[in-house]
Amino acid sequence: MKILYTLIFTLLVISQVKSQDKFITKTGYVSFFSHSLVEDIKAENNQGLSIIDTKTGEIVVQLLMRSFMFKKSLMQEHFNENYIESDTYPKAIFKGKILNYNQLVNENSDAEIEGTLFVHGKEKEIKIKVKAHKISEEIIISGDFKVEVADFDIKIPRIVVNNIAKIVKVSFEFHYTPYK
Amino acid sequence: MKKIVVVVFAIGLNFSGFSQDLSSILEQETANKTTIVTATFKGPRLLNGHSIETRKKGIFEFLISHRFGRINSGAYNLFGLDQSNIRFGFEYALFDNLTVAFGRSSFEKTYDGYLKYRLIKQKTGKNSFPFSVTFFGSATEKTLKDYAPNNKPTFTNRLTYTSQFLIAIKINSNLSFQFSPTYIHFNTVRKIEDSNDIFSLGFGGRMKISKRISINGEYYYNLDPFKSINSQNSLGLGIDIETGGHVFQLIVTNSRAMIEKGFITETTGNFFKGDIHFGFNVSRAF
Numbered sequence: 334m335k336i337l338y339t340l341i342f343t344l345l346v347i348s349q350v351k352s353q354d355k356f357i358t359k360t361g362y363v364s365f366f367s368h369s370l371v372e373d374i375k376a377e378n379n380q381g382l383s384i385i386d387t388k389t390g391e392i393v394v395q396l397l398m399r400s401f402m403f404k405k406s407l408m409q410e411h412f413n414e415n416y417i418e419s420d421t422y423p424k425a426i427f428k429g430k431i432l433n434y435n436q437l438v439n440e441n442s443d444a445e446i447e448g449t450l451f452v453h454g455k456e457k458e459i460k461i462k463v464k465a466h467k468i469s470e471e472i473i474i475s476g477d478f479k480v481e482v483a484d485f486d487i488k489i490p491r492i493v494v495n496n497i498a499k500i501v502k503v504s505f506e507f508h509y510t511p512y513k
Numbered sequence: 514m515k516k517i518v519v520v521v522f523a524i525g526l527n528f529s530g531f532s533q534d535l536s537s538i539l540e541q542e543t544a545n546k547t548t549i550v551t552a553t554f555k556g557p558r559l560l561n562g563h564s565i566e567t568r569k570k571g572i573f574e575f576l577i578s579h580r581f582g583r584i585n586s587g588a589y590n591l592f593g594l595d596q597s598n599i600r601f602g603f604e605y606a607l608f609d610n611l612t613v614a615f616g617r618s619s620f621e622k623t624y625d626g627y628l629k630y631r632l633i634k635q636k637t638g639k640n641s642f643p644f645s646v647t648f649f650g651s652a653t654e655k656t657l658k659d660y661a662p663n664n665k666p667t668f669t670n671r672l673t674y675t676s677q678f679l680i681a682i683k684i685n686s687n688l689s690f691q692f693s694p695t696y697i698h699f700n701t702v703r704k705i706e707d708s709n710d711i712f713s714l715g716f717g718g719r720m721k722i723s724k725r726i727s728i729n730g731e732y733y734y735n736l737d738p739f740k741s742i743n744s745q746n747s748l749g750l751g752i753d754i755e756t757g758g759h760v761f762q763l764i765v766t767n768s769r770a771m772i773e774k775g776f777i778t779e780t781t782g783n784f785f786k787g788d789i790h791f792g793f794n795v796s797r798a799f
Contacts, residue, residue, distance in 0.1 A: 355535070355538070357538070357542075359542060380546075382539050382542050382543060383539075384535045384538055384539055385535075386535055391535060392535075393535040393536050393539055395539045395540075395542075395543060397543065397546065397548070399548050399551075406568070406569035406572070407798070410551060410552050411755075413551065413552070414552050414686070414724065415724045415725065415755075418686075420685065420686035421686070424543070426536075428536070490725075492756070512538070
């Protein structure tokens with residue numbers, strides 16, 4: 334009987350250790366910025382959801398399109414209704430891998446993430462250079478990359494074609510804590 | 514035997530936690546979110562009447578509405594275009610949920626003021642709620658001098674009040690419906706047989722036919738219409754066209770007025786006999 338308890342206890346401890354392999358954030362910051370001669374458009378999302386498996390370096394990010402906040406409410410409405418079609422495609426998803434994950438001990442180490450970005454029903458392989466580091470209870474990853482609007486089949490009517498940049502800059506900063 | 518079961522169970526627990534992949538963990542987390550349904554209608558007006566929508570805090574909007582004369586008034590009047598009835602309005606969103614406004618209509622030289630408050634919002638997700646509710650309250654003052662010189666009405670006599678609950682449901686991204694129970698109180702009525710209090714049931718909807726264009730319809734059914742005039746229920750049909758910064762609405766309706774007490778209770782045109790007014794609403798937000 335004692336052996337059994339020991340066994341169960343050991344298993345529980347192992348499972349504890351295992352769950353420590355995953356780090357999660359529910360308040361990831363993602364913004365995008367479009368610059369044109371007519372106007373600058375910026376949107377921010379503070380509800381980015383992301384998880385890392387520290388064993389494999391795998392990373393998944395999920396963003397609700399409706400959580401992007403714009404300065405002008407009308408822009409936000411047009412973004413959801415006309416461009417990104419949030420009712421049909423509610424989420425943006427990134428699935429990838431941190432390439433040199435094990436070297437992220439120093440503050441602000443350079444790393445590279447490779448993976449697939451799913452937006453508006455389309456997918457694209459991307460490579461992102463990031464700053465990342467891990468301290469015992471926290472992993473921080475930040476960076477930016479550029480997205481070509483046309484890659485994701487987002488149609489911009491001719492009347493506003495000068496208002497929206499063809500290439501949009503995406504910036505992000507994620508603070509992960511252990512997933513329990 | 515029991516022991517083995519326990520051990521297997523313990524191992525099972527352990528592995529079930531492990532096999533859960535990253536994406537499915539995130540799926541669970543998103544399922545726990547509540548999303549507010551937005552853009553039930555394209556703008557704050559359905560057609561003649563209000564929709565549940567309000568502008569975001571700090572938005573100042575200048576609104577011009579026009580209703581021309583009756584289309585069946587013939588070529589001599591250029592099918593109504595010679596006559597024009599206009600309302601200017603200024604609206605200001607004090608908060609995301611509260612708009613105050615002031616307007617002046619050429620119809621009976623009426624001033625109007627109203628406030629609009631979003632009480633409940635339709636939501637999906639964890640704390641879902643099936644419909645939105647907005648309260649609309651207005652007071653209007655008729656200043657037309659259509660009285661005998663020795664029978665000047667007092668300020669209070671010229672007032673009319675309207676209260677509405679606008680209840681709307683967005684079925685999907687293309688289809689929304691609204692139900693608008695309305696109570697209108699006239700401080701003064703034309704004849705003794707007219708009721709000072711009129712209840713009306715409004716029905717409306719919109720259907721998007723493209724990303725930027727929707728077809729709208731609106732109908733108000735009066736429970737106790739005025740008897741001293743040939744009162745008709747108000748019917749409106751129209752299209753909303755979104756042009757970058759604002760919404761442009763083209764309307765055909767049997768009503769001439771652009772304020773609630775006017776188009777709901779004082780419509781005399783028969784839509785199906787060609788008493789149709791062409792009109793538009795155009796707004797500029799600052």
